[in-house]
Amino acid sequence: MKKTICGVDVSKAKLDVCIEPGGRLASFNNDTAGIASLAAFCREHAVTLVVMEASGGYERRVFVELWEQGIGCALANARSVRRYAEAMGILEKTDRIDSSVIARFAHAKNLAPTALPSQAQQRLKALVTRLRQVTDDLTVQKQRRASMFDNTEMQASVDEVIALLKRQSRSLEGEIASMIDDDPLWAKLAETWREVKGVAGRTVGRLHAELPEIGILSNKAIAKLVGLAPIANDSGKRKGKRSIRGGRAGVRSILFLVAAIAARYDQSLADFRDRLVAAGKEKMVIRIALARKLLVRLNAKAREARAAYANAT
Template sequence: MSEPVSELGLPSGEAFAVGRDAAGLEALLARLAPLAPGLVALEATSGFETVVAASLPVAVVNPAQIRAFARALGQRAKTDPIDAAVIARFAAATRPEARPLPDAATQRLADLVARRRQIIAMMVAERQRQTRFAERRLQKSIARLLEALQRELSEVEAEIDRDVRGSPAWREAEDLLASVAGIGPTIARTLIAEMPELGSLDRRQIAALAGLAPWTRQSGQWRGRSHIGGGRASVRAALHMGAVTASRHNPTLKAFRDRLIAAGKPKMVALVAVARKLIVLANALIRDNKSYAPA
């Protein structure tokens, strides 16, 4: 059953529901394909992205942006038809670019890389507890869990290594990225898995995708500080760690950071600038298929 959506000024809008199963997805594609839509906007958490993207131009949008957009419209009610209308209006207003989603192999690698992060986070949490508990039995419990987590970590890292080194394209990309002091294997593999757009976007687009493009709040004569945000948080976190290393061991990027600090920039701002340089550099290396050559 469908119903018109008029709350947000979309007179031709229509809402319908399908099941979250194979039959539902088949019905969804059958309904959309004859319309030849120019863009299909989906929230990143919808669960339909991979299937729909197989045959339609899909843009996966950030749920946080959709919520902010709904608030800006004054839309507080929340139903599936209203949510769909908000996403449609957001897509019409912002024109997000349709990009192909990762293939199965890239998605598997991204899942492995994410799992590695999760295991490390659990290990860090257990080690912090280890410093707080004096009871011998609790110490033994933590030690057993850490040992099990270390085994899991080793297995996941071995799978990541097999996947990356077993693929000629990924192996070449890793070698190109790791030619930069500041990008080690972990960061290189995070970029390969979670930034498959590397080499296909310009410097501004790739920085924005990583959440490292500065934006400024401004109203009239008032101008606020520039901030970074959005984008792919896991990639941004990896590049932040890479920037710390590059600021010490990469002569070119160390000199760049030192110039910013000498000009009065806060150290954290300078570090973010180094991280932005790293992603732009990584993008250029993959695009040009060339190893890093310091200027």
């Protein structure tokens, strides 16, 4: 039996929806009242799954509130949805068309519900996201101050902002550390990850917040999820150059940094890097390979930590 799927195109103010099969269209405000009306609309039409794109962040509220009202939801990759539309000859792009395409894409892919993160997971991700924003703002303010070397008045103004951002940064780091320490499993994972020199508190926080699947998926699957698995590009006898695509850019970027640091202290990582250098590999290829090797190691440690935690409880 074919599922009844509601595709939702999410914007800041509106939720444009389309139910397939049937092509029933509707529009709701992107607020609590509008989401409640959307839930009632889905129940009225016996919708089995609501699907929206994971883009922009505006989907988070409707995703969480629909789940809380007992409506199963899934997140679709926005780029995949767009390519599906083009493959189907749908070149036009409006909110209503997009909602229909999302529903049809979900049918074609037979999407399953995306699990709702726990309240703790949601809060941790929000804290980690805000810490990253504050860190970026702090870097910008320091750069601005450096360019004001001849204006002490403006330097004083920027210094006030820098001081505020530093206080917020320390506060956020403390909140993140407390959340991890208060959760037995998270604390166990953090402890085993910190055995790798170069992996500090911020990296631990990012892994917990942005890669909760670590230690659950296989090494190949986790590498592909993060975007550290080279994608084949072969055709017939041609062996094309493999490159990485997609994945979780935030996790990948911090693994690039941490892997380079870890290679200074870990002889096996250093030897691995040196072999790649001796083989004449490009710098970016070496960065990707090091980051993937570190991720695989962290994934293995997380798998062992999860098993030890499960046995202890």
